[in-house]
Amino acid sequence: AQSVAQPEDQVNVAEGNPLTVKCTYSVSGNPYLFWYVQYPNRGLQFLLKYITGDNLVKGSYGFEAEFNKSQTSFHLKKPSALVSDSALYFCAVRDTYSGNTPLVFGKGTRLSVIA
Amino acid sequence: GAGVSQSPSNKVTEKGKDVELRCDPISGHTALYWYRQSLGQGLEFLIYFQGNSAPDKSGLPSDRFSAERTGGSVSTLTIQRTQQEDSAVYLCASSLQGQNYGYTFGSGTRLTVV
DSSP: OOEEEOOOSEEEEETTSOEEEOOEEEOSSOEEEEEEEEOTTSOEEEEEEEOSSOSEEEOGGGOEEEEETTTTEEEEEESSOOGGGOEEEEEEEEEGGGOSOOOEEOOOEEEEEEO | OOSOEEEOSEEEEOTTOOEEEEEEOOTTOOEEEEEEEETTTEEEEEEEEETTSOOBOTTOOSTTEEEEESTTSOEEEEEOSOOGGGOEEEEEEEEOSSTTOOOEEOOOEEEEEO
16 A cells, blocks of 8 residues: 655744755555645645656756655755745655556645745 | 636535535546545545546545546535535546646635534
């Protein structure tokens, strides 16, 4: 069975500082990994995904994520946080071994960027 | 359409009533998903439609929940005899067929059972 964990419910960071939102996963085969962001009263928006190739994936709004197979992690990062980055972030995984199954989402991490 | 459209955006219903939630996916997206988002619980998978295949209903929490997708497009999620624990945001998403595709989400329906 596939699963994903976001160990932090809340991350606080000062504007201009680098940010990291953590995600670890468990799959039987190889993972397809996704990050989504949810702003208040909105649906989830796609940020980036890892399918294959380079372990460092660049996405929307200056975000990037690094796939680490040995640590089964896919942490979301940004070099310099903005107040407008404050939102709820979800990591999701699909196990390639299981076929075209629905994405499994983590519980989300609330990012608060303080001016 | 340009995005995934869900209606209504908000629904308040009395305990025991039935409700219907609608999702209009992106044209050409053959896969359609329903998730439920409860406070502190993340996204809970409910049901998945893919083309003409039988839907994956493995996430439906009880037999009070059902969903259909007509003509491979619009989907309706029905909750019968609503309970207070059904209060949540119900999210619909659609995607192209294939493991490497992510989802496009609608804005959700916030259901409150009083």
